[in-house]
Amino acid sequence: MTVTIKDVAIKANVAPSTVSRVIANNPRISEKTKKRVRKAIQELGYHPNLNARSLANQMTNSVGIVMPESASKSFQNPFFPEVIRGISSYIQSREYSLFMVTGETEEAIYEGVVKMVQGRRVDGIVLLYSRVDDKIIQYLIEKKFPFVLIGKPQQTAQDITYTDNDNYSAGREVTEYLIKLGHTHIAFIGGSPNLMVTKERLSGFREALLMADLQISNDYICHMEFLQEGGKEAVEQLFQLKQPPTAIVVTDDLMALGVLSALSEKGYSIPDDVSVISFNNVILSEISNPPLTSVDVHIFQLGYESAKSLVEKIEAPDLLPKNILVPYTIIERHSCMKQEGR
Missing domain, CATH: 1.10.260.40 (lambda repressor-like DNA-binding domains)
Known part of the structure; x- marks a missing residue:
């Protein structure tokens, strides 16, 4: 019975x-x-009976995730599978399913989100990035559709639920780490300048140099894709300079692998000639040659907490927006060393 x-x-x-x-x-x-x-x-x-419950509540019991670019590029970077694993871990425990939106262009991604919202295919959305002047965010706010951001919003942060690290402090701290090792010529390799994670870490980088009375040179700042190729292209630019850097802050481990590879091809030894510190602490950072000193941003937890916050918003729409800061830790390995003579 x-x-x-x-x-x-x-x-x-x-x-x-x-x-x-x-x-x-x-x-x-x-x-x-x-x-x-x-x-x-x-x-x-x-x-x-989940189907009956969904019909009664006009719910789909599905959550949408929006990638920053095409899946073919995003899934080359270990960050995204890991953050999705965190999201999936929580929503599956709550008997929700996942619906993914990707596209080759920002416009295609936007259109996919509009279709997802208007077609009521999902009950809420997690954006896996935070971008300057993002019309997807504006659209979701206008439609009063539940969403959560991974990353700090550009504006009105108090009105948007988001999960993030303190990327400003992290950017400052890794730069201070290199300064304490005696480096005065420090470069920064980040992603698109339109991404808030890049802006925040670059601001911290600049602040550390300013506080140490070191020159901030735009020639030492590169913006590339979060791919190995991006790291290699940055090295080509930086090591054509009259005074190449002796240390580099790289905002992504996959880019950092490209940096290590390009430096090795040019005959530089890491860390003897150049120190490299990176972000994300994915498995690649442990098995690289040499193993990378990297900032563990706890990617899984970023995804898990964002999914938890979204389900709370879906099931209790009157909840006030909140922000969750996931702690970070610098994991020291073998890609940084004290500069000779310091």
């Missing part, structure tokens, strides 16, 4: 509507009541 929601309500001594709210993890239901209802569900072996 099939166990119904009414059977659970009777056993838990609550109304059927309360059982429904517990299944949806409504924050307005007390933890004591939730425990009692969940115990009844477990003892009776009740399995919620």
Whole structure:
């Protein structure tokens, strides 16, 4: 005999509507009541009819994720599979599914988001990036559609729920790390200047140089794609200069692998000739030659926390926006050393 929601309500001594709210993890239901209802569900072996629940609530029980560019490029970078693993880990525990939007151009991605929202294909969206003047964000705000950002918003941060690291402090700290090793000619290799993660880390980089009374040269600042090729192209630019850098801050491990490869091809030894410090601490940073000193930004946690925040917004639309700062840690390996003579 099939166990119904009414059977659970009777056993838990609550109304059927309360059982429904517990299944949806409504924050307005007390933890004591939730425990009692969940115990009844477990003892009776009740399995919620997700299709019926979705129809009743006009929900899809799906979450959309928006990539910053084409999947073919994004998935070359280990950051994105790992952040999606974090998102997936949480939403699967809540019986949601994933819906992905990618495109070869920003316009194509925007159109995909519009179709996803207007077609009610998902209940909310996680943007895996934060970009300057992003019309997707503006569209979602205008439509009052639930979304969460991975990265700091350009404006009105108090009105948008987001998960991020303190990238300004991280950029400053890694630069100070190199300055303490005696380096005075330090370059910065970042992604697109339109990405907030690049802007924040570059601001911290500049602040560290300023506080140390070191010259800030635009020749030492490169903006490339978050790919190995981007790192190689940056090295080509930097090491044609009359005074090449003795240390480099790279804002992504995959780019840093390209940096290591290009420097090696040019006959430079790392860290004897050039020190390199990077971000993300993906598995590649551990197995590179030499192993990279890298900032662990806890990618999985960024994804997990963003998914948790989004589901909360979906199930309790009146919740106020919040921001979650995931801590970072500098993992020292063998790609940096004290400059000779210092």
